[in-house]
Structures are given as structure tokens and as C-alpha cells.
Amino acid sequence: MAAGSPPAAGRTALVVGGGISGLLAARELARAGLHTTVLEAAEAWGGCVGRHDVAGLTLDSGAESFATRSTAVADLAAELGLGGHIVAPRPGGAWVQLPAGPRELPKTGVLGIPANPWDPEVRRSLGLGGSLRAALDKLLPASVGTTAEVSSVSALVRARMGRRVLERLVEPVVGGVHSADPGLLDVDMVAPGLRAGIARHGSLAAAVAAQRKGTGTQTTPTHGAPTEAKPAKAGSAVAGLKGGMHTLVTELVADLRARGVQLMPGTAATGAARTPNGWEVTAGESSYKADVLVVALDGPSAIRLLGKAVPALAGHQPGPGPVVKLVTLVVDLPALDRRPRGTGILVAPQTEGIRAKALTHATGKWDWVADAAGPGRHVLRLSYGRSEGAQAAAAAAAPGPESASDEALLDTALQDASALLTVPVTREALVDWDVVSWAGALPFAAVGHRQRVAEVRQICAGTDGLLMVGGWLAGNGLAAVVADTKAQVTSLLA
Ligand SMILES: Cc1cc2nc3c(=O)[nH]c(=O)nc-3n(C[C@H](O)[C@H](O)[C@H](O)COP(=O)(O)OP(=O)(O)OC[C@H]3O[C@@H](n4cnc5c(N)ncnc54)[C@H](O)[C@@H]3O)c2cc1C
Structure with a gap:
């Protein structure tokens, strides 16, 4: 041929x-x-996209949701007869653990970059100075952050919205999703269309808002030519599948x-x-x-x-991608019924005393997991792991928790879960647990x-x-x- x-x-x-x-x-x-x-x-x-059984529950062992910025996954699910199984996470959203304490994670962001620096949730995370600096984005020429030299996520965010947006919002989200330092990540790979959106809509905040509304440019590179994915419904961010x-x-x-x-x-x-x-x-x-x-x-x-x-x-x-370890804990702990951190919490890298990058409260996030678990029983998933580059060098000097034995990692996870959820998560409450290692699976x-x-x-x-x-x-x-x-x-x- x-x-x-x-x-x-x-x-x-x-x-x-x-x-x-x-x-x-x-x-x-x-x-x-x-x-x-x-x-x-x-x-x-x-x-x-794996599965595992923990305490008699069949759970996702890797990916557990999909972004709804395009209809690609929903269309595939529908073609396979799963259209009726597409579910939204429970309301309440996620949190972010900052050195100054926990805050609700603003709901209208892309990679943590806010669509509106004056949104009350954004304002609470950034403080007045941080929101003021982020608002400068609207006044800057569209060329700032869109030149060839600005190619990392950090460089873009720092140039347009300043350090606080980077440290308090973007680093925790990027760490949780990509297991990587945003200073090392190619912005055009992890947020395709965002820089083009600045030129089109005038500011980074407006480009983020457009992507959230599904009116941004979502390009996927093909054999040379970009294709546009169909945008999703306004306001949606992620969805999952029942089961x-x-x-x-x-x-x-x-x-x-x-x-x-x-x-x-x-x-x-x-x-x-x-x-x-x-x-x-x-x-x-x-x-x-x-x-x-x-x-x-x-x-x-x-x-x-x-x-x-x-x-x-x-x-x-x-x-190679980083080694990511996911610790799943199934606990009998009715104190978690009130979902103290909504669907979960991301951890800012500067936060001392917590080694997890993120905690997903699966029973707080998905109705189907809560229904399957039953009253008072909760599923928590903590993720550990570092990215390549500078952090990996630091890891070589002081190995991260992901290199510990599963038993030692369980202890770390119990401590982290207790601190993040402000509820003691003890071995006594533990029904079952599992550690899944994803070596190099995150590109x-x-x-x-x-x-x-x-x-x-x-x-x-x-x-x-x-x-x-x-x-x-x-x-x-x-x-x-x-x-x-x-x-x-x-x-x-x-
Ligand atoms: C822990 C984790 C959580 C994630 N969570 C989410 C999420 O919630 N939402 C989301 O959208 N994305 C998530 N992702 C990302 C998403 O899962 C991946 O982008 C996607 O599944 C990658 O699919 P893939 O087919 O490219 O690669 P893979 O899933 O890595 O598939 C590659 C396959 O090749 C096989 N293989 C390797 N070597 C050989 C060989 N020599 N011969 C034959 N087969 C081989 C492997 O066993 C594997 O099955 C997550 C990823 C990880 C690791």
C-alpha cells in the first residue's frame, strides 16, 4: 500500500x-x-481504565471520570449502549488544601485557572492581592503568554495571572491530574486551545470561560491537520459512568x-x-x-x-511518566456521611505534613458508589507520585511515599486521610484496602x-x-x- x-x-x-x-x-x-x-x-x-474489587465493591482502579469539554466519550458510551449510565458527580465540588488551610476549589476553572478572579471562591483562595493581580490579565495585551517562549503551564499562568493563581490553584490541580509540576508541562498539550483562546477572546480568563462554556477551540492534532471536537453542554466539566x-x-x-x-x-x-x-x-x-x-x-x-x-x-x-500509586480505603465511618470535603481534595505542593497529592471521596462523589457501599461505609482514594525532572531529582535524594511498601503506604494514607478530612480514619474503621501502582502510565x-x-x-x-x-x-x-x-x-x- x-x-x-x-x-x-x-x-x-x-x-x-x-x-x-x-x-x-x-x-x-x-x-x-x-x-x-x-x-x-x-x-x-x-x-x-482498569477495575479492582475492594471490600466486595467493584471499583475503578485507574480513570474514574471523563472531561465533558467535548462529547467524544459520551458519544462513544452512547454507541456502546451506556448512554443512560452517564452520571454527573454529586454537587458540592472539590476542595484544595493550601498551606493556610482548606478552601473550596473554584468550580469554573480549566486546570485550576479561574474564569473570574473575583468569583468569591477564587477570592477566598487568592486573597485580595492575588485576585487583583489575576485581574490584570484582562488589561494585558493578548500577546502576553502566547509567544513561542512561553510554553509551560507555569509560564503562561505566571505571566497573565501571577504567582498566587499558580501556587494556590494551578499546582494542586495539575499535580492531581497529571502528577506533574506545571513548570515542566507543555501548555499546548495539557490545555489545547487555551493559548489560541487568549488571542480570540482577549484574556486568559475569557479563554477559560469560553472552554468551560464549550465555545473554545478544542483541537486535537491528527496526521498534520487539527480537528475540532464537538463542544459539550455549557457549564459541565466531568462525568462518570454508573458502575x-x-x-x-x-x-x-x-x-x-x-x-x-x-x-x-x-x-x-x-x-x-x-x-x-x-x-x-x-x-x-x-x-x-x-x-x-x-x-x-x-x-x-x-x-x-x-x-x-x-x-x-x-x-x-x-x-517515562511518573510512578503513581493509588491507595483505596474502604472504611466504616458514618462521620464521613456529611462529606466534609465534598467530592475530594487536592493538595498544594507547599502544604507541609501531607504526602498525598489528592484524595477522592468516591462515596461523596458518585451516587452509584455510595449506593453500592451502603450506609456509613465510605470509599476514599488517595494518590501518590511525582513527576519527572526537578521533583524526580528531589525524590532521588529523599524517596517519596510511592516508593514505600504497601503497608507503609497504608499508614501514610490513613494519616493523610485523617488530616485532609478532619475525621480520624483509623485501622479500626478499615474494612479493606488496596494499592494499585501505575508505572509510567501517565504520559x-x-x-x-x-x-x-x-x-x-x-x-x-x-x-x-x-x-x-x-x-x-x-x-x-x-x-x-x-x-x-x-x-x-x-x-x-x-
Ligand atoms: C491512575 C490514573 C488515573 C486516571 N484518571 C483519569 C480520569 O479520571 N479521567 C481521564 O479522563 N483520564 C484519566 N487517566 C488518563 C487515562 O486513563 C489515559 O489517558 C488513557 O486511559 C490512556 O489510554 P491509552 O490507550 O493511550 O494507554 P494505556 O491505557 O496505557 O494502554 C496501553 C496498553 O498497552 C499495553 N501494553 C504495553 N506494552 C505492551 C506490549 N509490548 N505489547 C502489548 N501490549 C502492551 C498495556 O498493558 C496497556 O493495556 C488516568 C490515568 C491513570 C494512570
Whole structure:
């Protein structure tokens, strides 16, 4: 097949990686008539959209919600028969733990960046001086923060809204969502369309407001050309699925089976080579041939797999993502019925004495978890882990809690939960617990990553029958991954 020419129906496709991007790519390929096989290293499907059982409850072990800034995930859920299961979190919102104490997290932000610096919740977190400085954003020319030199989240926020917005709102949110220091993150990867929104709407606050209303520019890079994702309803931010996000994977796998896709769990790809007609992938003793190869792995693994077959990719290896550990506690503690911190609390990095980055009060956030748990029983999920770069260097000198044993991490989690919720969360109250480790699963969108993505995509577009998809290219999060994977496969088949 020549580069760019459409693969005809009846041809074969091989997808390596059975996370959400690989499964979705397989679905799109099968729908187009390609005989499709998916290789997945683990025994379970879904990658970061996993499940685990704790105290008899089946819970999400990774992703537990999706951003509703576009309808990409909701549309997919509806296609899979889960439209009626889409649920909003319980009202009340989340909190942020600042060195000065807990505050309600403003509800109208993007990555913690406020749409209105004078909103009472924003004002309480920033103080008068902080709100005044943030309000300067409206008076600054649109060029401030939108030049090529300003490429990190920190640089943008600091330039337009000042240090307090960065430290008190953005760092906790970015730490909780991306496990990363905003000084290291490429703003165009983690908040696509935001800088373009400044030029369009005149200020950062207005760009944030437009994204929240669903009128901003949400671009997902494809084979070179950006696509616009459909905006969601005004005011919404995240949603979940009754029964858990992992039910999306269950339905996706059932859909693939019904379409005749060959599913190969427990099959780790170890090498890829080009053949005269397409591709050959080896997995242990076995090998698989296909006309089209879709690599849906994390960045380092994807480049390793293809480095020999496509030498031009070899120099484009991204850094590994951080190790993130999630501690789930199921406790009998009726004192938590009043949801002291709403749906949960993010922790500002400067806060002393607390080692968690964030705590999700799952029974305070989702009705379906509360109903499944029953009266007085609560599910808490604390996350630990650091990003690459400066913080990783600090971690080497003084290892973080994520490198401790599970038992030691449990003690830390109980202490942190007690401090964050202002209710003693003790071993006596503990019904069951679990620690899930996600090593390198969160892609690290370092400054310059967007450029790397563009180059990788260009190389793939020029290589017969090759496509790469996944969070490391699309941007972290299900909304980005789902929209981008569909767009990428469509563009390959077009
Ligand atoms: C702890 C955590 C919580 C998250 N929470 C949210 C959330 O609430 N909302 C949200 O929108 N996003 C969330 N995310 C991000 C979101 O889950 C990811 O962006 C998305 O699931 C990535 O999907 P993917 O298919 O690109 O990668 P992955 O899910 O990482 O899938 C890659 C797959 O490839 C497999 N694999 C690896 N090597 C090989 C090999 N050699 N051969 C075959 N298979 C291989 C892996 O086992 C894995 O199944 C979270 C991520 C993590 C880690």
C-alpha cells in the first residue's frame, strides 16, 4: 500500500496495546471492514481504565471520570449502549488544601485557572492581592503568554495571572491530574486551545470561560491537520459512568467480539518489522502479520517497538511518566456521611505534613458508589507520585511515599486521610484496602512535547500502513484519547 492510500476492505490490521486507544482503534478498523487482531500484554483489557474489587465493591482502579469539554466519550458510551449510565458527580465540588488551610476549589476553572478572579471562591483562595493581580490579565495585551517562549503551564499562568493563581490553584490541580509540576508541562498539550483562546477572546480568563462554556477551540492534532471536537453542554466539566468507567471497556470488548475482532490478552509484542506487503509483529514465539499496524502503547514502549523498523523514530523517545500509586480505603465511618470535603481534595505542593497529592471521596462523589457501599461505609482514594525532572531529582535524594511498601503506604494514607478530612480514619474503621501502582502510565507532556508529537505523526504518515495512537500523543485523559484515536483512524482510512 502506498503512503496515504486507503486500505481496502478485506485487508488485515494488527493493533498492539489493548488500552482504550487500542480497543477503540480496533473498533474503527473493524467497522471499516479490516480483519483486526489486538495484542495486549496484560490479562485484563483497558490499560489505565482498569477495575479492582475492594471490600466486595467493584471499583475503578485507574480513570474514574471523563472531561465533558467535548462529547467524544459520551458519544462513544452512547454507541456502546451506556448512554443512560452517564452520571454527573454529586454537587458540592472539590476542595484544595493550601498551606493556610482548606478552601473550596473554584468550580469554573480549566486546570485550576479561574474564569473570574473575583468569583468569591477564587477570592477566598487568592486573597485580595492575588485576585487583583489575576485581574490584570484582562488589561494585558493578548500577546502576553502566547509567544513561542512561553510554553509551560507555569509560564503562561505566571505571566497573565501571577504567582498566587499558580501556587494556590494551578499546582494542586495539575499535580492531581497529571502528577506533574506545571513548570515542566507543555501548555499546548495539557490545555489545547487555551493559548489560541487568549488571542480570540482577549484574556486568559475569557479563554477559560469560553472552554468551560464549550465555545473554545478544542483541537486535537491528527496526521498534520487539527480537528475540532464537538463542544459539550455549557457549564459541565466531568462525568462518570454508573458502575464505573471500566464498564466502557467491558462494552468495548463485547462490541469487538461481536465484530469478529481477534483478541489476544497476555500477548506482549517484542518486535516489529516491515514486510514486502505490510508488517510483522513478534510476541514471544509467535508472530502476527498484517497490512496495517496500529501501535497503541505508552510513548517509550511504542518507540522501542518501532525503533528498528522505522529508524527515523528512534530519536523521538519521550521521557517515562511518573510512578503513581493509588491507595483505596474502604472504611466504616458514618462521620464521613456529611462529606466534609465534598467530592475530594487536592493538595498544594507547599502544604507541609501531607504526602498525598489528592484524595477522592468516591462515596461523596458518585451516587452509584455510595449506593453500592451502603450506609456509613465510605470509599476514599488517595494518590501518590511525582513527576519527572526537578521533583524526580528531589525524590532521588529523599524517596517519596510511592516508593514505600504497601503497608507503609497504608499508614501514610490513613494519616493523610485523617488530616485532609478532619475525621480520624483509623485501622479500626478499615474494612479493606488496596494499592494499585501505575508505572509510567501517565504520559509526561514535557515542554516541547507537542513538537515531538507533530514529528512522530509526520514520520508515521509517511510510513506505509502505520499509525500510532494513545495518550502520549493525544494528551492525557479519556476525552483527548477517544477524540484523537477516532480522528487518527479516520484519517488513515480516508
Ligand atoms: C491512575 C490514573 C488515573 C486516571 N484518571 C483519569 C480520569 O479520571 N479521567 C481521564 O479522563 N483520564 C484519566 N487517566 C488518563 C487515562 O486513563 C489515559 O489517558 C488513557 O486511559 C490512556 O489510554 P491509552 O490507550 O493511550 O494507554 P494505556 O491505557 O496505557 O494502554 C496501553 C496498553 O498497552 C499495553 N501494553 C504495553 N506494552 C505492551 C506490549 N509490548 N505489547 C502489548 N501490549 C502492551 C498495556 O498493558 C496497556 O493495556 C488516568 C490515568 C491513570 C494512570
